[in-house]
Structures are given as C-alpha cells and as structure tokens.
Amino acid sequence: MSNTNYASAVAAVKAMESSLLTQSELEQLINTSSAQERANLISSKRGTGNETLDLEAAWETVHSYAPESRELEILLYRNDFHNLKAALKAMVADRDPERYYIKPTNIDLPEFTKLIRAKEFDMLPDHLKETAAEAYELLTRTLDGQLADSMIDTASLAAMQKSAAEFGGDFMKRYADLMTVCADIKTAYRCSKMNKPRQFLETAVCGCGEMDKESMIRAALGGTESFLSYLETTAYSEAGKLLSESAAKFEKWSDDRVMELAETARLQAFGSDPLAAYYIAVEAEQKNLRIINICKESGADSETITERMRKLYV
Amino acid sequence: MTNIGIALAVIGAACAALFAGIGSAKGVGLVGxxxxxxxxxxxxxxSKVLILQLLPGTQGLYGLLTAILMLSRVGIIGGTPADLTAAQGLMFLAASLPIAIVGLFSGIAxxxxxxxxxxxxxxxxxxxGKGIIMAAMVETYAILALLISILLIYNISI
Structure with missing residues (x-):
C-alpha cells in the first residue's frame, strides 16, 4: 500500500480541475469585446457566479487536504520572500508594509510584521530567519535596496532547493531546479547587459545542479554575447534565443516549462504532486486572465494576446 | 494429535477468508x-464512483466462498468432521493458498x-467505463486463483 497518500485529495483536485479554463474557452475570452462579456463567460463556466478562481482559496483547499505536507509549502516560498522584502523595506522607510504583501503565504502576516519591526528574526519561520537577519544588515549597512532584493531572491531559490531536497519528492526537486535555472538565466543576462561586477553577480545568481553558478557568472562577466554563447552549450539554448528577442518571450517560455512539469505531476494517481500541479495551474490561469484583461484594456489585437498566453493545464 | 488433519483444513479455510478479506478491505478503503x-x-x-469502490470487494467474497466450500467438504459445516490424515489436512491448507495470497495482493492492486x-x-x-475496465482486469487473476482453489478442494480424496 505504499505511495497511496492523498488518494482523497487527488481525486477531489481532479474533480476541481474541470472548473479550470480550457484552450477553446480561453480563445473565446480573447475574442470578447468587453470586460462584462468576459465576466459572463467565466461565470457560466464556473457555474457558481465566481468570475475568478481565487489563488488564496485554491491554496486553502490544497493545504486543507494535505495540512502536514511541508513539500507543498515550497510553492509559496517566493511569496514568503517577497513579503520579507516588503517588510524590511517598509521598516527602513517607516511605512506600513500591509499593502505590499502578497498572498497566499506560509506566514502569519500580522505576526510577521511585528517580528520584523522588533527585529526578532530568530522567531521567524526556519526558511526565513537567516535571510531576514542578513538582508536587514545588508540593507541598513549599504542602503542598497537592489542588492538586498537580489540577496533575498537568491536566498529564496536556495531555500526552495534546500527544502525540496530535505522533504520534497522528485517533482518538487525538479520544480525548485527549474525555478532556479529560469531566475538565474534572467538575472545573469540582465547583469551582463548592465555590466554588473562579479560581487553583485555572486549575490544575485543562485546556481543549481543543472547550471553551475561559477560558469554562469564567468559567462555573464564577458557580456551578453558571451552569456548567450554559454547558454548555447547547455540544455537552455532556446531560452537564450528568446531572451535576446524580448524579456516577455522568455517569461512565457519559463512559465510554459513550469506548466509542462506540472503536467507530468498531474498524471499521478496518489501523492502530493497532483495537488502542487493544481495550484500551479490555477496560478497560470490567473496570469492568463490578467494578461487578457491588460491587453484588452490597452487595445492589443487577438493575435498578440494569443502569442502571450501561457500553456494551459487542461 | 488425531485431529491434526482437520485442524490444518480449518487453518486453510481461515487463511482463505482472512487474507483475501484483508486485501479487499484495503482495496475498498483506498477507493473509498x-x-x-x-x-x-x-x-x-x-453512483459512478460507487461502482469502482465495489470492485476490490470481490476478493473477500472469493475467500469467503473458498472457506465455506472447504468447511463443507471436510464436514465441519455438516457437523460431522471427516477423519483427515495430516497429509490430507496439508492438502486442504495448500488448496486455500491460491485465493488467500492472490486475493490479498490483487485486492490491494x-x-x-x-x-x-x-x-x-x-x-x-x-x-x-474505461476506469472500470482497467480496474476489472486485475479481477482476472483473483478468479483464476479462486478456480484453482475450488478445483483443489473438490479433488482431494478423503
């Protein structure tokens, strides 16, 4: 009876997947002429009057099915670390961080704000405490927000990899690696364009098993051509081509790779992987709906919007 | 030790009901x-998922059927237990093993x-229907095991 965990949760998630938008429904949405028409289309799909699948609600559902799964919490690490950035910067600027927070998150935000303000970093969740103390010290010493942001972003990727190795399965390890590779490629390319020094690159690039940190830094220090040539020698040569065309194309490529990975997880009948895949799918759907709304508001044509659509799960 | 034969046959009947029943209980529980x-x-x-939940329950029934047939054959159910030798008792015990073991694993699978x-x-x-067919394929092996158990029970000379 091994590997039959979460049989109930996986079946429930598969039932919920039927409320996700399909490719043809997305095309219908792209061809709508007003926000009201889009809202009506989505409402008729969901059949509940809900226009959007709320990401927070999706997380609550997934988490309620597997409350003890620390593996799933890795999905929210990016939000946790973003909230850390927001809290630290708000503290230094003496502002209220509440409006800068992203949800869902693994942390209790009011308590988190209090702890940050009191500089009680040791009381923070394990994956945040060290980074919080280091980032605070860096921010107050250098007053360089960009450097602190880079440091926190890198720490977030490293925490994902560490937690995935510690209590994650194969899917979560591949997810953490993929997120790291995509973030590192983007960061290293930007740094190569802006001629950032080695010291900055060492803080901003995380590295993982697939993409060695030192090789990436060396390639980025040689300029964009050198970095793109380096990517040609890796499994991510396509990413390099897209990156040189536009950042938006690279972002879409990254999101599509994550969705392809989620597709492998959703085929599992048991375990927490399909739950993670469902959450990733809801995230992608929200991103697609946001892109449609923004593009429609700015008057973009249907072809342009279609090009920007992320891969779908269903 | 004069009743060793009948004791072995009873152990065989118990094994058939026990292991096949465990397999079914685990299988039905998981689908549930x-x-x-x-x-x-x-x-x-x-109603649709209920059909799927019922499928792994059959191994338990096969185990029960085997146990009843065996107890009937050795006269326990009739109230006049046969005078079995140790070798005959062992044969009855062996006859229960196909459905006991296959029932356990096929129920879970x-x-x-x-x-x-x-x-x-x-x-x-x-x-x-496709889900039902795929799950029902596993049933084949439980039926084969049941068949062998029944053939053995009826062909052991007392």
Whole structure:
C-alpha cells in the first residue's frame, strides 16, 4: 500500500480541475469585446457566479487536504520572500508594509510584521530567519535596496532547493531546479547587459545542479554575447534565443516549462504532486486572465494576446 | 494429535477468508478515500464512483466462498468432521493458498487501479467505463486463483 497518500485529495483536485479554463474557452475570452462579456463567460463556466478562481482559496483547499505536507509549502516560498522584502523595506522607510504583501503565504502576516519591526528574526519561520537577519544588515549597512532584493531572491531559490531536497519528492526537486535555472538565466543576462561586477553577480545568481553558478557568472562577466554563447552549450539554448528577442518571450517560455512539469505531476494517481500541479495551474490561469484583461484594456489585437498566453493545464 | 488433519483444513479455510478479506478491505478503503474526495466536490458523481469502490470487494467474497466450500467438504459445516490424515489436512491448507495470497495482493492492486479510475470519473465522467475496465482486469487473476482453489478442494480424496 505504499505511495497511496492523498488518494482523497487527488481525486477531489481532479474533480476541481474541470472548473479550470480550457484552450477553446480561453480563445473565446480573447475574442470578447468587453470586460462584462468576459465576466459572463467565466461565470457560466464556473457555474457558481465566481468570475475568478481565487489563488488564496485554491491554496486553502490544497493545504486543507494535505495540512502536514511541508513539500507543498515550497510553492509559496517566493511569496514568503517577497513579503520579507516588503517588510524590511517598509521598516527602513517607516511605512506600513500591509499593502505590499502578497498572498497566499506560509506566514502569519500580522505576526510577521511585528517580528520584523522588533527585529526578532530568530522567531521567524526556519526558511526565513537567516535571510531576514542578513538582508536587514545588508540593507541598513549599504542602503542598497537592489542588492538586498537580489540577496533575498537568491536566498529564496536556495531555500526552495534546500527544502525540496530535505522533504520534497522528485517533482518538487525538479520544480525548485527549474525555478532556479529560469531566475538565474534572467538575472545573469540582465547583469551582463548592465555590466554588473562579479560581487553583485555572486549575490544575485543562485546556481543549481543543472547550471553551475561559477560558469554562469564567468559567462555573464564577458557580456551578453558571451552569456548567450554559454547558454548555447547547455540544455537552455532556446531560452537564450528568446531572451535576446524580448524579456516577455522568455517569461512565457519559463512559465510554459513550469506548466509542462506540472503536467507530468498531474498524471499521478496518489501523492502530493497532483495537488502542487493544481495550484500551479490555477496560478497560470490567473496570469492568463490578467494578461487578457491588460491587453484588452490597452487595445492589443487577438493575435498578440494569443502569442502571450501561457500553456494551459487542461 | 488425531485431529491434526482437520485442524490444518480449518487453518486453510481461515487463511482463505482472512487474507483475501484483508486485501479487499484495503482495496475498498483506498477507493473509498478517493471516492469521498470526488463526492466532496461533486456529489452527483456518487453512483459512478460507487461502482469502482465495489470492485476490490470481490476478493473477500472469493475467500469467503473458498472457506465455506472447504468447511463443507471436510464436514465441519455438516457437523460431522471427516477423519483427515495430516497429509490430507496439508492438502486442504495448500488448496486455500491460491485465493488467500492472490486475493490479498490483487485486492490491494485492484484498489489502486480503481482509485486511479476515480480520477478519470472525477475529470471525465463520460469515460467512467474505461476506469472500470482497467480496474476489472486485475479481477482476472483473483478468479483464476479462486478456480484453482475450488478445483483443489473438490479433488482431494478423503
């Protein structure tokens, strides 16, 4: 009876997947002429009057099915670390961080704000405490927000990899690696364009098993051509081509790779992987709906919007 | 030690009911978990997932049938136990093993297949039959084991 965990949760998630938008429904949405028409289309799909699948609600559902799964919490690490950035910067600027927070998150935000303000970093969740103390010290010493942001972003990727190795399965390890590779490629390319020094690159690039940190830094220090040539020698040569065309194309490529990975997880009948895949799918759907709304508001044509659509799960 | 033969036959009957029953209980329980997950989201799918939940239950019935046939053959049910030698008792015990062992493992395996089939019903209710067929394939081996157990029970000379 091994590997039959979460049989109930996986079946429930598969039932919920039927409320996700399909490719043809997305095309219908792209061809709508007003926000009201889009809202009506989505409402008729969901059949509940809900226009959007709320990401927070999706997380609550997934988490309620597997409350003890620390593996799933890795999905929210990016939000946790973003909230850390927001809290630290708000503290230094003496502002209220509440409006800068992203949800869902693994942390209790009011308590988190209090702890940050009191500089009680040791009381923070394990994956945040060290980074919080280091980032605070860096921010107050250098007053360089960009450097602190880079440091926190890198720490977030490293925490994902560490937690995935510690209590994650194969899917979560591949997810953490993929997120790291995509973030590192983007960061290293930007740094190569802006001629950032080695010291900055060492803080901003995380590295993982697939993409060695030192090789990436060396390639980025040689300029964009050198970095793109380096990517040609890796499994991510396509990413390099897209990156040189536009950042938006690279972002879409990254999101599509994550969705392809989620597709492998959703085929599992048991375990927490399909739950993670469902959450990733809801995230992608929200991103697609946001892109449609923004593009429609700015008057973009249907072809342009279609090009920007992320891969779908269903 | 004059009743050793009949004792071995009774142990055989108990094994058939016990192990096949455990297999079914585990299988049905697993599918039940998956079915409850679907029904919690969409109660209208109850009847469809119920069929899948029933499938791993058959091994327990086969074990029960084997046990009853064996107890009847050795005269326990009739109230006049046969005078079995140790060798005959061992043969009855051996006759129970196919359904006991295959029932245990096929019940669990069928439960896994049926629980995965619940996922098909959850997402594509129209393809429910495919999930049932895939889970039912496991049944073949339980039926083969039952057949051998019955043949052995009726062909042991008393």
């Amino acid at each position: 978990e998956a079915a409850a997950g679907v029904v919690s989201v969409d109660p209208s799918k109850f 069928q439960g896994r297949a049926a629980a995965a089939g619940v996922g098909i019903t959850a997402k594509k209710p129209d393809h429910n």
